[in-house]
Amino acid sequence: MNAPANKFAAYICSGCGLGDVLKIAGLEKVAKTEGKMAVIKTHPFLCNAEGVKMIQDDIANDGVTHLCIAACSRRAKAEAFTFPTVAVARANLREGVTWIVAEGADHDEVRQEMAEDYVRMGCAEVKKLILPGGNKKESSSKKILVVGGGMSGMTAAQAAADAGYEVVLVEKTGALGGFANQMWKRMPFNAPHADAQPTGATELAAQVSANPKIKVYLNSTVAETAGAPGRFAIKIAQESGSISEELCGAIVQASGFSTYDITKLPELGGGQPNVVDQAGLEALAKAANGGPIKRADGKEVKSVVFVQCAGQRDDSGTHLPYCSGHCCGTSIKQATYFKDQNPDIDTAIIFDDLRVPGMGEDFYRSAQTKGVTFTKGKTSKVTGGESCSVTFKDLILDEENTIPADLVVLATGQVPNAGVELDDWTATVAAADNGDEAAKEKKTALQKISVLNMNYRQGPDIPQLKYGFADSHFICFPYETRRTGIYAAGPMRRPMDMHQATEDAVGATMKAIQAAENAALGRAAHPRAWDLSFPTARLEGCTQCKRCTVECPFGAIDEDERRFPLFNEERCRRCGTCMGACPVRVISFENYSCDTVGMQVKAVNVPDEDEEKPRILILACENDAYPALDMAGMQRLTYSAFVRVIPVRCLGSVNTIWITDALGAGYDGVMMMGCQKGENYQCHFVKGSEMAYYRLSKIGDTLKGMGLEPERMQTYEIAITDGARVAGLINEYVAQLVEMGPSPMKGFG
Amino acid sequence: MTTANETAVAKYRNNFLKEVEATVEEGHWVKMCMQCGVCAGSCPFGPHWEHSPQKIFMMIRAGKREEVLKSDSMWMCTSCYNCMVRCPRELPITHIMHGLANYAYRLGLSPKGQPNQVIAKLFWESALKYGRVNELKFSLAMYFRDGFVQGVKNALAMQGVGLGLVKAGRLNPMEIISGHTCKDTSGIHKMIAKAREIEDRRRGLA
Numbered sequence: 032m033n034a035p036a037n038k039f040a041a042y043i044c045s046g047c048g049l050g051d052v053l054k055i056a057g058l059e060k061v062a063k064t065e066g067k068m069a070v071i072k073t074h075p076f077l078c079n080a081e082g083v084k085m086i087q088d089d090i091a092n093d094g095v096t097h098l099c100i101a102a103c104s105r106r107a108k109a110e111a112f113t114f115p116t117v118a119v120a121r122a123n124l125r126e127g128v129t130w131i132v133a134e135g136a137d138h139d140e141v142r143q144e145m146a147e148d149y150v151r152m153g154c155a156e157v158k159k160l161i162l163p164g165g166n167k168k169e170s171s172s173k174k175i176l177v178v179g180g181g182m183s184g185m186t187a188a189q190a191a192a193d194a195g196y197e198v199v200l201v202e203k204t205g206a207l208g209g210f211a212n213q214m215w216k217r218m219p220f221n222a223p224h225a226d227a228q229p230t231g232a233t234e235l236a237a238q239v240s241a242n243p244k245i246k247v248y249l250n251s252t253v254a255e256t257a258g259a260p261g262r263f264a265i266k267i268a269q270e271s272g273s274i275s276e277e278l279c280g281a282i283v284q285a286s287g288f289s290t291y292d293i294t295k296l297p298e299l300g301g302g303q304p305n306v307v308d309q310a311g312l313e314a315l316a317k318a319a320n321g322g323p324i325k326r327a328d329g330k331e332v333k334s335v336v337f338v339q340c341a342g343q344r345d346d347s348g349t350h351l352p353y354c355s356g357h358c359c360g361t362s363i364k365q366a367t368y369f370k371d372q373n374p375d376i377d378t379a380i381i382f383d384d385l386r387v388p389g390m391g392e393d394f395y396r397s398a399q400t401k402g403v404t405f406t407k408g409k410t411s412k413v414t415g416g417e418s419c420s421v422t423f424k425d426l427i428l429d430e431e432n433t434i435p436a437d438l439v440v441l442a443t444g445q446v447p448n449a450g451v452e453l454d455d456w457t458a459t460v461a462a463a464d465n466g467d468e469a470a471k472e473k474k475t476a477l478q479k480i481s482v483l484n485m486n487y488r489q490g491p492d493i494p495q496l497k498y499g500f501a502d503s504h505f506i507c508f509p510y511e512t513r514r515t516g517i518y519a520a521g522p523m524r525r526p527m528d529m530h531q532a533t534e535d536a537v538g539a540t541m542k543a544i545q546a547a548e549n550a551a552l553g554r555a556a557h558p559r560a561w562d563l564s565f566p567t568a569r570l571e572g573c574t575q576c577k578r579c580t581v582e583c584p585f586g587a588i589d590e591d592e593r594r595f596p597l598f599n600e601e602r603c604r605r606c607g608t609c610m611g612a613c614p615v616r617v618i619s620f621e622n623y624s625c626d627t628v629g630m631q632v633k634a635v636n637v638p639d640e641d642e643e644k645p646r647i648l649i650l651a652c653e654n655d656a657y658p659a660l661d662m663a664g665m666q667r668l669t670y671s672a673f674v675r676v677i678p679v680r681c682l683g684s685v686n687t688i689w690i691t692d693a694l695g696a697g698y699d700g701v702m703m704m705g706c707q708k709g710e711n712y713q714c715h716f717v718k719g720s721e722m723a724y725y726r727l728s729k730i731g732d733t734l735k736g737m738g739l740e741p742e743r744m745q746t747y748e749i750a751i752t753d754g755a756r757v758a759g760l761i762n763e764y765v766a767q768l769v770e771m772g773p774s775p776m777k778g779f780g
Numbered sequence: 781m782t783t784a785n786e787t788a789v790a791k792y793r794n795n796f797l798k799e800v801e802a803t804v805e806e807g808h809w810v811k812m813c814m815q816c817g818v819c820a821g822s823c824p825f826g827p828h829w830e831h832s833p834q835k836i837f838m839m840i841r842a843g844k845r846e847e848v849l850k851s852d853s854m855w856m857c858t859s860c861y862n863c864m865v866r867c868p869r870e871l872p873i874t875h876i877m878h879g880l881a882n883y884a885y886r887l888g889l890s891p892k893g894q895p896n897q898v899i900a901k902l903f904w905e906s907a908l909k910y911g912r913v914n915e916l917k918f919s920l921a922m923y924f925r926d927g928f929v930q931g932v933k934n935a936l937a938m939q940g941v942g943l944g945l946v947k948a949g950r951l952n953p954m955e956i957i958s959g960h961t962c963k964d965t966s967g968i969h970k971m972i973a974k975a976r977e978i979e980d981r982r983r984g985l986a
Contacts, residue, residue, distance in 0.1 A: 385814070396869070399812050404797075405815070405841075407815045425838070425842065427834060428835065428839060
């Protein structure tokens, strides 16, 4: 919290060539007269031990509480310029000015103006900063709740226990093991990846049950999940009807998958005798127990055909549109069940594309060596019965073919058990609240399939991305869901085989542990893990519009009994989407608020119309766009010196007031740079950039009302690698604005 | 008397893949093909033959015995080894192609008059007879394979090249009379006969 007397100081670095091309005295003057800094110091090498010592001494002896460091990008020298006891703002003179403004005396004037503006902005920002105190709680649970006792869940529980954490494992059925209990063998986990291996489920179940750190609830479901990371209050409903309560720090959801209903595939013989799915074949192999595999009618199988992609990769919209990933490997494994027992059994696998990721290629080769026949073809018809037949188009020989078989195995896909789809839930609840009887019944049914039964404002389960699989930032943070502290593992996250599921489980468990530890320290979860700030709302100004509660990508905000937003700080990821959403601007962070950015916007010196120096505001996402801009500097690309860049936590945190303020003050244009949105989103906060685009799509009318062209505000999707592209985009936009002519708002600001 | 082909058909019944594995040089590799098509894309003869190696392997697995053995595709292989170098599964494709061609020939199923087959046969016969190839007689045999008139025409067309070779000392016209042989031709004949006997026994062609 703030010391009684704030003392503001500006430190200007003249190293890295800054002093050669900038008039440092001019910057000092700006910091003094306009920035009103109490202490202003210049150092030729601010980030070295001597420079840092100078700042530390001022903090210790001179009572400096707020620093504006005018040197390099906030992404550079972060360690040297970390002063945990004071608030720090960074003015980016190196990557942001000297490295990107064209060289030569012709550009001295605009370069100096740009640098002075950044000093103004830094001084303006630091005045609004408050050192975050963190929301450290007295007691915080680090216990890990694992939902689901299959291979993923058991592996997760074991991994957490091995790491020294208490675990609560909730399993719906009467035994641990999940789908693995139905299996005869698994695909090989280790070299030489040649033969199917025992599943190991029984041993793992015994290990988990005997582990004193793991408390197993069988025949139990999660009746309610309340709270936040560090303080999840879990109600566990047991078969007896009794409810147990557990306090947990983080959650791993490993609720697994169901097999696709084979009877939905009548054209492939689904439902006919001697046509089974892969689960059915596992049952036959288990019954055979290493001996000859027999059909349901007791006949020994002498020939078997595996049909890949049965009811999968279907673009007609009838069946699963996706590839379940494991089924090629599983069919290979099952074909070797036959070949290992009797090499004379004819085993054919009809595949379209054989997909065996990882070391599966070795397993494939091993099966070929054992004599399994692989035929590239597309199966059109399967007939079951006493003598089965499979009709397919051979895609290499380009001809129709029919082969007989004693048994046909359909490689159907995985259907995730991820719980309730939230849009469906929201619509159903709204209808039920309006008295719709059918909707009320549906609501009850949905509550039954819910896995976590969260009491969150935004619905009872974690959000799904596509095809019912739990959302995950599959490129950067695969286990992250859109509910902080809850991590998804195994086939409910994406289709996968057992080995991948166990790896997934360990990964998700590590993230869960991290979340519980961060919560105990009062810190945010990834990607702002160091951040001790959290959002607060001036409730007296709140209009109860609920935008923040709806738009929060992480479901962090509930409603209190008076229908005001109720922040669960531990669930918050500090993206600021709530702040961007708030129409009355009552939400803020100590170190990031409408004011910290707004004052920077206002601090910029906007030249008059006749000076022919346009001003363009760039609001750049700190995760991708801002690094890309830094990268342009590192590559010594040049872009217009008329832009002023302000990093934002996420485009979702951009409050439209900043844009209207900027344009009202005579800026000629605003560039918004965020991450890719949509299905293949790159946004670190999942929905932030999408929210921003949605909100900004409606700003056109406001601009028209101000008498401005809608082109004066542009949005861009920028990836972290777009250094060269971003420089080009800036120059193009500046050229476009020059053509449009100066903003009519100039001089009224 | 049953032919070698009839014997093979009876022995392997429908399982052509097994037959290839047992009788064709490097035939046990056929099952390892993963149908990527890199061989088909690498072959310089790609546009000219009917069945790429990829297809030949698929046809073997599909039991298309007659079609494979009567195909002229594998006879076109020039042994450039492109496919073999590029095959991700490291199949000795070139060797398999020659193995299949040889097997088809032994069964009497190979396409009659296929030029590569003719030249291979003449080459082999010359080598077998003298213990080395008599280039003059081998060339003339090639020219005259389609009859005397065509042979004269072929020889006249090539006379410039022939005279050049004679002038350069690369071709001795006197070879036409006897031609030199290796030291122990009968030893060579015995050795080849023994080798063939062993191999035929192994392949079930004896």
